[in-house]
Amino acid sequence: MIVTIIGTGLIGGSLAITLKERGFATKVIGVDLVQENLHKALRRKIIDEAASLAEAIVVSELIILAIPVDAMLKVLPQVMDLVDQQIVMDVGSTKVAILQQIAHHPKRAQFVATHPMAGTEYSGPESALPDLFDHKCAVICEVEKSSTKAHRLIKQLYQSLQMRLIYLTAAAHDMHTAYISHISHISSFALALTVLEKEDEEERILELASGGFSSTVRLAKSNPKMWIPIFEQNRENVLEVLDEYLKNLQQFRDLLANKDFGNLAQLIRKANDIQKILK
Template identity: 65%
Template sequence: MTVTIIGIGLIGGSMAISLKESGFAGKIIGVDRIQDNLDKAIRRRLIDEDMDLERGIAEADVVILAIPVDGMISLLPRVMDLVDQQVVLDVGSTKYALAEGLRQHPKRGRYVGTHPMAGTENSGPEAAIPGLFDGRSCVLCDVADSDVDAVEITKKLYTALNMNLLYLDAYAHDIHCAYVSHISHISSFALALTVLEKEQDEGRIFDLASGGFGSSVRLAKSSPDMWVPIFEQNRDNVLDVLDEHINTLAQFRSLLIKKDFNKFRMMIEKANHIRKILK
């Protein structure tokens, strides 16, 4: 199959590696607004060829959109206008706004909304790595709105990436992701800011980061180009979870003020319950 990837960054580039390696894709075509990304992708052999949008779509069996979700909102309908029998996937971290924008599109059936839940804090084609998706979860959204063959090809594609498939509607997807992904990023950004603010000595931060801080702020290195649009599109759900999170921290604060370490212990024991769910 010929796979055209629009946006050759961390996700698009890593998909290119694994789709080629698994044999799913015979040919990978790269499309990117930034010529430098395409040049890097060619040099790294992530893609076989670069093309403009129209030709890239015309020559593809499968088209994958892997750009930030704000660009997706305007680009996806344009891509669908150019589609004949190709399957079109997006890999965005928010799904509802995108699905809504396409509801009336005559080619809606050729589109499958997906969210491969994998990534690192790095971005750009130089960040692409093999095995990024291995064993991770991929959400397929609103599959009843897609053509049966388009869903089948999508399932084959993510199975080739060795991902576990999950099915959710776009609305539920966005709520769940606010809980298990988006709030973690806000928390990490805030933690980094707090420490940068309070700890003026950068050497100290570096020296002492092995005390848990290093792993907690890994996500704080994430790109605003990717994340601001996610928070924009999932604002209501994120606000809801953020309120809850601030309340929980305020409870810890109040117990510290009151020196009520029995209740403090009970809250930690409750939090430990996460151990039963994750590993």
């Protein structure tokens, strides 16, 4: 099957590598507004050829959109207008806004809304990885509005990536991801800022940083071009989670300020329960 991937960054590039490696795609055509990304992806043989949107769609059976979610709102309707019988899939990190955008499109049934829950703090085709998706989970939203044919193809695609499928409403997806992805990024961005501000005054603070700090702060390397549109489209959920996070931190602060170490220990034991769920 010939697959077009729009956006040859971390996710698009990793999909290109893996879908060919696993035999799902026989050829991957890359489409990207950033010429440098296309050149890199071609040089590294991540994509087989580069083409314009219209040229690529005509010769493909499947079109995957792997672009930031603000660009998605603009490009997805264009793609839906251009396709004939082709199946279209997105991998955006938000779902409500994207699905609203094509809710009444005459070819809505040819589209499947998905979100593979995988990534790193890096971006661009140079960050693409062949094993990024292995054994992680992918969310499919509003599957009842996709045709059986489209759904079947996308199931095969994710099976070839060795991903587990989970079905959610778009609203549930956006709320869940605010909790298990978006807030982690804000927590890391704020942690990086706190330490960097102090590093300006005091030298060598970061010289001492060990594994614990690095793992908590690594998401702070994430690209604002990807994350600002996510925060914009998922603003209400993110604000809700952020307020709960602030409340929990404030509770920690107050117990510490009041030297109430008994209740502080109880709070930590409650937090320890995360190990029952995350191995």
